Amino acid sequence: MGKICCILDSDESFAVRICACFNKKHVLPFSVQAFSDMDAYMSCAQNNEVELLIVDESLYEEARHVPAGQIIRLCEQPMLMEGEADACIVKFQASDSIIRDVLGVYTGRLMPAACAKTADKAEIVCIYSPNGYCGKTTLSLALAHIKGRERKVLYINLEEFSALGTAAGNLSDVLYYYHVNSKMCGGKIMSLISTGNGFDYIPPAACAKDIPDTDAETIIGLTEAVILSGGYEMVIIDVGSLVKEPWKLLEYSDKILIPSPDSPHRQRRVKEFEKFMYTSGYGDTMEKVCMVDIVGDDSVFRDGSINYACLAGSVYAKAVGSIDV
Structure with a gap:
């Protein structure tokens, strides 16, 4: 029975x-x-x-x-x-x-034992860049869409202004429930998760202040809780510029994807980031970094939003296909 x-x-x-x-x-x-x-x-x-x-x-x-x-x-x-x-x-x-x-x-x-996966079996992929407007979010969504064909994937956007729209239940609500009761919030959080385009996602925060007001440890704990309740095999975290101490989140991840800089100025930003990581004791974390060469591909956009039907043959799909995740 x-x-x-x-x-x-x-x-x-x-x-x-x-x-x-x-x-x-x-x-x-x-x-x-x-x-x-x-x-x-x-x-x-x-x-x-x-x-x-x-x-x-x-x-x-x-x-x-x-x-x-x-x-x-x-x-x-x-x-x-x-x-x-x-x-x-x-x-x-x-x-x-x-x-x-x-x-x-x-x-x-809602106990973890009932789930198909445990937190230590899920793969955590962080998409990060010290540069803005670099294709980071498009790369994140392409990765979620393509990997969602094979695994149960959750996408979390940590940008203060994502331009992705929000919903009645969003990251702000998820953070609230986690703060109220971190050990028994799994069920409530799962009821706020949306599904579309082949993957699950937490709609972006309704209040931009919730991002800088949340530390990396909270994001990590929240991620663990969602993995245990939802049985996710991969979690893709789109790390925004206002995330507090993002290097702690990067250290937690299994793989870090950074869009390759496309100008000398952007290259200097990446070099400064790399120098900080190595001099701050995060050398092992840098071993998980994979630079991803992507060139803007307008064919994947329609009316300002991603056209998922066109992703398969895009440069983003090719970039994702070459990554070992």
């Missing part, structure tokens, strides 16, 4: 919709199934271990007698009555909000 999560609601379309959202986001370490019929649910419960039951309040009294690791009720007006031990959350809200609330109740059970 395998562990499962069951959503039980007399409104079949509602149950199926919420179930699809959970399975799409992969925020739970087991499959989610939807039921609108009590008999069908009981039959499933006899053959599987129901780790989590999310049930409409109209079916709660009948369903609560069927063994389940934890029960969460879907209610119009959540309140815990005397003698009731099972948590309740608002039913009529956005799907992402339901997922967030469910994980808020359940997150203490």
Whole structure:
């Protein structure tokens, strides 16, 4: 018998919709199934271990007698009555909000042992440059898109102004949840992760001040927490210029990609960076650096955004293909 999560609601379309959202986001370490019929649910419960039951309040009294690791009720007006031990959350809200609330109740059970990967098995790739406007973010996204075909990849952008847009759940929210409870934040953070173009990503910070106000140790701890909860095989970190002590983040990584400088002035910046690293005790870290030759390729852009359909034959794809990651 395998562990499962069951959503039980007399409104079949509602149950199926919420179930699809959970399975799409992969925020739970087991499959989610939807039921609108009590008999069908009981039959499933006899053959599987129901780790989590999310049930409409109209079916709660009948369903609560069927063994389940934890029960969460879907209610119009959540309140815990005397003698009731099972948590309740608002039913009529956005799907992402339901997922967030469910994980808020359940997150203490999201243990690393349930994940396919552990933090020490995931590959951490930092994209960094002491130069601005050098193709760093485009290289990062190309790497995430191409490697996402083979592995489960997460992209994290640490630029204060990324021009990538943001979302209701973004890096600012992720940092907040991590600061509130770093040991039990995995579930909440996973509910904020978006998916697109072949890889997962945390939408960039909504507040630029969150980047310089966050130290490298926090970014590293956050990365570890996300890897453990999401089972990621590769994390690509786009390191911005305002990241505090970025060399600590580079030291943590397995590979560092730096776009090759295309002018004497940019070359001097890279030389100064290299000198600092060697004289500051980060010589071993510099052994992980790979300079990437990229030339601007306008064919990968459309209306100011990356056209992922054109990445395959671009100079970025060729550059990524030549890197041992």
